[in-house]
Amino acid sequence: MPRLPFPDLVRELHCVLSCQGVPDARAALVARLFAENQRDGVYSHGLNRFPGFVALLKSGRLDPHADPVRVGGLGALEQWDGRMGIGLSNAHAAMGRAIELSRQHGLGCVGLRNTNHWMRAGAYGLQAAEAGCIGICWTNTIPLMPPWGAAEVAVGNNPLTIAVPRADGPLLLDMAMSQFANGKLEVYQRQGRELPVAGGFDRTGNLTRQPGDILASRRPLPIGYWKGSALAVVLDAAAALVSGGQTSQQIAQQGSEYAVSQVFIALNVTALDGADHIDATVNALIDHLHATRPLVPGDAIRYPGEGMLRIRRESLAQGVWVEEGQLEAVRAL
Amino acid sequence: MPRLPFPDLVRELHCVLSCQGVPDARAALVARLFAENQRDGVYSHGLNRFPGFVALLKSGRLDPHADPVRVGGLGALEQWDGRMGIGLSNAHAAMGRAIELSRQHGLGCVGLRNTNHWMRAGAYGLQAAEAGCIGICWTNTIPLMPPWGAAEVAVGNNPLTIAVPRADGPLLLDMAMSQFANGKLEVYQRQGRELPVAGGFDRTGNLTRQPGDILASRRPLPIGYWKGSALAVVLDAAAALVSGGQTSQQIAQQGSEYAVSQVFIALNVTALDGADHIDATVNALIDHLHATRPLVPGDAIRYPGEGMLRIRRESLAQGVWVEEGQLEAVRAL
Numbered sequence: 264m265p266r267l268p269f270p271d272l273v274r275e276l277h278c279v280l281s282c283q284g285v286p287d288a289r290a291a292l293v294a295r296l297f298a299e300n301q302r303d304g305v306y307s308h309g310l311n312r313f314p315g316f317v318a319l320l321k322s323g324r325l326d327p328h329a330d331p332v333r334v335g336g337l338g339a340l341e342q343w344d345g346r347m348g349i350g351l352s353n354a355h356a357a358m359g360r361a362i363e364l365s366r367q368h369g370l371g372c373v374g375l376r377n378t379n380h381w382m383r384a385g386a387y388g389l390q391a392a393e394a395g396c397i398g399i400c401w402t403n404t405i406p407l408m409p410p411w412g413a414a415e416v417a418v419g420n421n422p423l424t425i426a427v428p429r430a431d432g433p434l435l436l437d438m439a440m441s442q443f444a445n446g447k448l449e450v451y452q453r454q455g456r457e458l459p460v461a462g463g464f465d466r467t468g469n470l471t472r473q474p475g476d477i478l479a480s481r482r483p484l485p486i487g488y489w490k491g492s493a494l495a496v497v498l499d500a501a502a503a504l505v506s507g508g509q510t511s512q513q514i515a516q517q518g519s520e521y522a523v524s525q526v527f528i529a530l531n532v533t534a535l536d537g538a539d540h541i542d543a544t545v546n547a548l549i550d551h552l553h554a555t556r557p558l559v560p561g562d563a564i565r566y567p568g569e570g571m572l573r574i575r576r577e578s579l580a581q582g583v584w585v586e587e588g589q590l591e592a593v594r595a596l
Numbered sequence: 597m598p599r600l601p602f603p604d605l606v607r608e609l610h611c612v613l614s615c616q617g618v619p620d621a622r623a624a625l626v627a628r629l630f631a632e633n634q635r636d637g638v639y640s641h642g643l644n645r646f647p648g649f650v651a652l653l654k655s656g657r658l659d660p661h662a663d664p665v666r667v668g669g670l671g672a673l674e675q676w677d678g679r680m681g682i683g684l685s686n687a688h689a690a691m692g693r694a695i696e697l698s699r700q701h702g703l704g705c706v707g708l709r710n711t712n713h714w715m716r717a718g719a720y721g722l723q724a725a726e727a728g729c730i731g732i733c734w735t736n737t738i739p740l741m742p743p744w745g746a747a748e749v750a751v752g753n754n755p756l757t758i759a760v761p762r763a764d765g766p767l768l769l770d771m772a773m774s775q776f777a778n779g780k781l782e783v784y785q786r787q788g789r790e791l792p793v794a795g796g797f798d799r800t801g802n803l804t805r806q807p808g809d810i811l812a813s814r815r816p817l818p819i820g821y822w823k824g825s826a827l828a829v830v831l832d833a834a835a836a837l838v839s840g841g842q843t844s845q846q847i848a849q850q851g852s853e854y855a856v857s858q859v860f861i862a863l864n865v866t867a868l869d870g871a872d873h874i875d876a877t878v879n880a881l882i883d884h885l886h887a888t889r890p891l892v893p894g895d896a897i898r899y900p901g902e903g904m905l906r907i908r909r910e911s912l913a914q915g916v917w918v919e920e921g922q923l924e925a926v927r928a929l
Contacts, residue, residue: 487775
């Protein structure tokens, strides 16, 4: 299993992006974000997405030179236009601005429109948590799920992140509204395995654990059935209103996913009374989870983000895991 | 089926609360909130909870005279202490303050600690939406669910609300993190019915649709399995940090549910550019959902809050539905 030191991976990606004409500071940032996703074990939004991202740059449908601009707002709530720039650096700028607003106002919120895929939702939650803030952010997407009761795709899977700061590593929720991502369904299908729980409907409208049936029907299941469907709808509406941007339906009318809408909120809890207790509070919560009796004796109850932090430590100690041939593919871009 | 004009129901409840020594303006507010829950069809947090609420007042464990006070904050982010007052009026004051902050700062956030059960989460989202804001709020609770992989209860079901303003009635998400509330499991059990989908684990750790088995095991299922479990954990941590109050685990150590922690966020989207398009945007989203092809021919795809608004209209036109004997029980309090 090939492993690469994290700084080397960043350097490789930076080099490719520079060659594609991405301005240097932005190339460094985007390279770091892709490399961090891989470092943290989020392989679904790491190196595997990098060739597609470079292809998008080459196609000219993304503008690597576009800076996001503030187009409106009031006080600690701002609207920014991503100007069809790079989704990762736009999102990083937007959360950065929300954090900055939170230094003065206690919290900050940025609605970002006309932006592109940010890859990993959790990255921008982590950014806030590393700055001592609770970070909340979400994006809409092109429709990927049937709303509850429907036979056809009409809502996005609209990933949501909530990150809570902690000295030894944050709590991190990073979840899409579908029970399984399409990529995950494909992995199970290739391996000939059933899903651990129902992940969608087959063509006849029955819940199923067969990944192939769900991919064929295009009916992945929202988390919690009607609940995740409703959450996806309100997140979409809120993203469009806060940013002044497009809803999932409007994105669908374009035919492919671009010019999406996102929301970034930073809550500056370290500015509050009791900030010296943040770590004690979160650590006690973690200790309590760890002490909870498991269903399967010997299993560990994990806090959100625990697996990610474990992989990050491994990656930093032993190098970042890279799939066979993946690095060669990057170098050939 | 007995029905009562909405103003009469408010008057009946107001009268009982006044007799219990609740100051008049607060009695009027709390009566209205209970009556609105019933009016909107949220029977789980309407009249059925009123006798228990009055019993709590009589027990002296709630202080009906306590006003919430601001204890800290920075700019648009404030911490309030609910001083063990009435949960409904404390929550209403907190969202009211968040809305007020949003007038000046674009958004506002209030963390409320030492407060009590707010009954219906959606009520305070609606309050924000009626003021032209996107309202986001959540509460922690005493532990009611096993976290993912656990055999015993250790996380709250931590209800979350997101409301989006709209002239003809808001979009309203109001959901707990368990797939079914205990009250709902009890109803299915009394009726001898299976749940429509798995709602928890039996004593042997298998997923089941038998409500009695879940009540016996005390293992209700988080929405989306591991995802709802993680969401419940981060909402708990965030509520404790923003409010400076207790986590679910600390609430558990008291032995019963009181002095909980809550967060209220108001996003003043009507102050933004494009505010004149709010209704057009949300209505287009609703029209799109309504036009989506259903799994079962003839079924309607509903937007979040649609059923609630339909029951509200019926209640205002024909009177609020009251269970047989429920009004007599209220009058006897």
